[in-house]
Amino acid sequence: MQAPVTQRYSLLMIVIHWLMAGVIISAAISAFVIDEMPNAAAKAMMTNLHFVFGSLVLALVVVRVLLRLASTIPALPADTHPHVVKAAMVGHWGLYALMIGVPLVGLVTAFYRGRGIDFGLFQIASPFEANRPTSKFFKEIHELIAYGFFAAIGGHALFALWHHVILKDGLLDRMRPAAHAKQQGE
Numbered sequence: 459m460q461a462p463v464t465q466r467y468s469l470l471m472i473v474i475h476w477l478m479a480g481v482i483i484s485a486a487i488s489a490f491v492i493d494e495m496p497n498a499a500a501k502a503m504m505t506n507l508h509f510v511f512g513s514l515v516l517a518l519v520v521v522r523v524l525l526r527l528a529s530t531i532p533a534l535p536a537d538t539h540p541h542v543v544k545a546a547m548v549g550h551w552g553l554y555a556l557m558i559g560v561p562l563v564g565l566v567t568a569f570y571r572g573r574g575i576d577f578g579l580f581q582i583a584s585p586f587e588a589n590r591p592t593s594k595f596f597k598e599i600h601e602l603i604a605y606g607f608f609a610a611i612g613g614h615a616l617f618a619l620w621h622h623v624i625l626k627d628g629l630l631d632r633m634r635p636a637a638h639a640k641q642q643g644e
């Protein structure tokens with residue numbers, strides 16, 4: 459039996475989408491301002507904040523992937539070319555892979571640096587022995603894929619805006635909380 463086609467993403471998927479967008483932006487901003495910090499203590503505080511935001515991305519993406527696998531995803535408009543449908547699917551799973559890969563490699567980088575993470579209420583110690591060259595190696599990979607991630611997010615946002623502004627096909631509404639509330643009320 460074919461799965462029923464729903465018009466919009468579920469409210470939970472919408473909430474986790476925008477929550478993760480905010481946490482990813484916070485992880486990016488905290489990474490870029492580490493070097494701008496005035497002293498070692500402020501640098502260490504900002505680095506830890508980056509670890510906290512990044513770990514939150516990793517925790518949320520696990521929930522999101524499980525939710526995504528268990529959800530019925532709204533189909534693209536019926537006249538969408540099959541190649542475009544395939545490209546959108548590859549693009550979305552590519553984003554999921556980066557949402558997992560970027561923070562995971564960041565975690566390995568921090569742990570090989572001998573750094574744990576202070577979440578305020580509890581701490582996670584590094585399970586590895588500090589190893590600078592290995593940490594440096596993973597840092598290069600982390601930064602490289604993080605830039606790829608930002609490019610992919612930029613492309614994703616541009617496609618969404620193209621649908622909204624140029625095609626005006628209501629695609630963005632499928633991921634808008636206000637649109638969801640309106641539909642529920644109809």
Ligand code: HEM
Nearest residue numbers: 485486489490509512513515560561564565567568601604
């Ligand atoms: C989606 C999540 C994440 C994003 C988007 C991200 C992004 C970045 C970026 C862009 C940089 C380079 C900043 C620059 O060019 O100066 C960086 C550095 C770094 N990140 Fe992440 N990161 C994430 C998660 C994590 C996590 C979970 C950890 C570890 C718990 C981590 C550990 C590090 C470390 C150790 C550095 C090097 C910082 C330094 O040079 O002192 N990242 N990250």
